[in-house]
Amino acid sequence: MDLLAFAKVIANRIETESARADVPVSVCVIDIHGNGVLMHRMTGAPAFSMEIAERKAYTSALVGLRTAELSALVQPGKDLFPLMGLAGGRFCSMGGGAPLTTDGQRVAGVGISGGTVEQDVSILEGALRETSSTLNAAS
Template identity: 65%
Template sequence: MDLLMTAKKLAERVEAEAIKAKIPVAVCIVDVHGNLVLQHRMNGAPVFSLEISERKAYTSALVGMRTVDLLKLVQPGQSLYVLPSVGGGRFCPMGGGVPLTEDGQVYAGIGVSGGTAEEDVAIVEAALQERAKVAA
C-alpha cells in the first residue's frame, strides 16, 4: 500500500464531507509510528486545528482506538487517566481521531479538527464510510 496516496484520497473525502457540512477543518494522517504523512487545512479552518488534528491522528494510530472512545477512559479514576499527560502532551482524547486498519492491523491514524468534537467525528466517520463504499 502507498500510504501517501491513501492519505491524499482520505483527505479529499474529509474535505468533501466538511464542505457538505459547511465546516472548514484540518485533516492529518500519521503512520503507526506517529510520523506525519499528510496535513491539510481548508480555507477558514482555525489555525490551531492543524495541531489538534495531528494529535488526534497520533493518538488513534498509537493507541489503536477512536479518540471519541478514549474520552471516558481518561477520566479521573479510569484506566488511562494519565494518557493525556504522557508523550509530551501529544495524546488527545477529543473526538475526531480514528485508527486506519487493514487486515485487522493498524497502519495509520487520521485526525480531523475544526468543528465541535461531534462535528469532527461526523465528518471523519462519513469520509471513512464513503471510502468503504468505494472500496466495495
C-alpha cells in the same frame, strides 16, 4: 501499500464531507510509528485546528482507538488516566480521530479539527463510511 496514496483518499473524502457540512477542517494522517504522512488545512479552518488534528491522528495511530471512545477511558480514576500526561501532551481524547486499517492491520491514524467536537466526529464518520464503501467496491 502506498500509505501516502491511502492518506490522500481519506483526506479527499474528509474534504467532501466537510464541504457538505459547510465546516472547513484541518486533516492529519500519522503512521503507527508517530510520523506524519499528510497534513493540510482547508481554507477557513482555524489555524489552531492543525495542532488539534495532529494530536487526534497521533493518538488514534498509536493507541488504536477512536478518540471519542478514548475520552471515557482517560477520566480521573480510570485505568488510562495517566495516558494524557505522556508524550509531552501529544495525546488527545477529543472526538475526531480514528485508526486507519488496511487488510485488517492498523497502518495509521487520522485526525480532523475545525468544527465542534460533534461536527468533527460527524464529518470523520461520514468520510470513513464513504471511503470504506469505495475501497470495498474497488476490491
